[in-house]
Amino acid sequence: MDMYDMGNHHLISKPKALLGRMIAASMPQGLNQVVYGVSGGEAVDLAIKLARGITQKEDIISVIGCYHGHTGFALAAGDAKFKEKFKPVPPGFKQVRFNSVEEMEKAVGPNTAAVIIETIPATLGIVTPDRAYLKTVKEICEKNGALLILDEVQTGFGRTGKFWGFENYDVRPDMVVMGKGMSGGIYPISATVYDEAYKNFFMEDPFLHISTYGGSEIGCFAAMRVMEISRExxxxxxxxxxxxxxxxxxxxxxxxxxxxxxxxxxxxxxxxxxxxxxxxxxxxxxxxxxxxxxxxxxxxxxxxxxxxxxxxxxxxxxxxxxxxxxxxxxxxxx
Missing domain, CATH: 3.90.1150.10 (Aspartate Aminotransferase, domain 1)
Structure with a gap:
């Protein structure tokens, strides 16, 4: 803290770059585009914005009983009880039952931008996915030109015994959202990671998305130490x-x-x-x-x-x- 403060989203910095490289190295090949935030909800919002921007489609499919945060699009992807008092809810959000491949196949279609799922939904009751469920959902997404977003806010950073929860299920998502344990509770920081195939999306206008304190240098140092420990x-x-x-x-x-x-x-x-x-x-x-x-x-x-x-x-x-x-x-x- 003698050298770094909370940082500035207009400027690049060494800690942001070093943490981004560490996150990318922990991901499947090609998942190496990292954008920082300060909360899981903010990271989910960005993932949904990206999915819609990249695919130019509207529909977002989530799971009944899930929880992705209390901010705009994250709230819209959640259950009715969290959003009923804040109507009108943004259009284009649909829900299906967790572990139901049949319902997912019916819900995902030509206008689907993304499916977003917690790898293990905590608010639903710590329900683990059937062995092939997430991999099958990814296949359904691919057939329909949709993206798979996995919410690792709770399952990431070693909580399940693998560094990323999705490593337990042989699936490669198109985006990963992380937060909570990312800094070991020391400093608010989150991130959205997406495939390098979409790296040009922000090239024309990097200010399409801004997070004032996203990727704070202090938070980056805390997150790097967490990763050093929890990847062992x-x-x-x-x-x-x-x-x-x-x-x-x-x-x-x-x-x-x-x-x-x-x-x-x-x-x-x-x-x-x-x-x-x-x-x-x-x-x-x-x-x-x-x-x-x-x-x-x-x-x-x-x-x-x-x-x-x-x-x-x-x-x-x-x-x-x-x-x-x-x-x-x-x-x-x-």
Missing amino acids: KSFLDHVRGLGEHFTRRLGQLGDKYPDLGLKVRGKGLMMGMEFKDETTALFLIKLFFDNGLYVVYSGNDPKVIQFLPVLTISTTEADEILTLVETSLKAMSG
């Missing part, structure tokens, strides 16, 4: 190992307290605890909090509690968390 094989192995540990132990607790209907879902340390009904989950959130464990429910499936441990915790700390979980389950089970 040992780090990702640690995340996968902890995910397996939590899944095994939570499964055992589900068997021990069967009246609660506990089922575990997710990948790596992006996990959800599903209970038999919404009331059980809501009471457990209070018990968890009273016992020193802070969790929230999935907004579009309140019977699922989001379970997202810090990626750097030790196995000892994981066991301490599991003790708090069992104390709460025991009290709820009576």
Whole structure:
């Protein structure tokens, strides 16, 4: 901070370039065009603007129960409850059920600009995609001249045990949106990454999109350090190992307290605890909090509690968390 401040969107800088190179190196070949923002919603807005600008088409297909942010196009791609009070909603947005290839095939057509999907939708209840789902959606997009945007705001930077969540599903998106863990919580920064095939889109007028504090130099340094740590094989192995540990132990607790209907879902340390009904989950959130464990429910499936441990915790700390979980389950089970 002695050398850099928050930066200026009019000017290039070494930290922006270095971070952009690191992001591009982590992506599939050709996904190397990086535009910075300050929030996931802003990054989603840009992705949708780009998709419409590149394809000259209007329709955006998203998933029922998804969440992409509270800003303009991101809000329009989300569920009705988030946007009903802010009508009129921009036209051209449609939704289908997650994991339904049939519905996706019917929705995507000649006027579709893009399909946008969270790799693992958190607000929907930490629902993992069927093994071939995302790859099939990409094929549907290609057949119709549409783009596939994957929202990695929550699944990126090692959360699933792979650096990018989509690496678990053998799919190459046309755009990737990232944020949240990008700076390890140190500084607000996000990014939209798109294919080099579309690199000329901003050439004629680079000011078609501007983010005043997007790609702040301080944020870039924080994000570079996050990437250095979270791309290490040992780090990702640690995340996968902890995910397996939590899944095994939570499964055992589900068997021990069967009246609660506990089922575990997710990948790596992006996990959800599903209970038999919404009331059980809501009471457990209070018990968890009273016992020193802070969790929230999935907004579009309140019977699922989001379970997202810090990626750097030790196995000892994981066991301490599991003790708090069992104390709460025991009290709820009576």
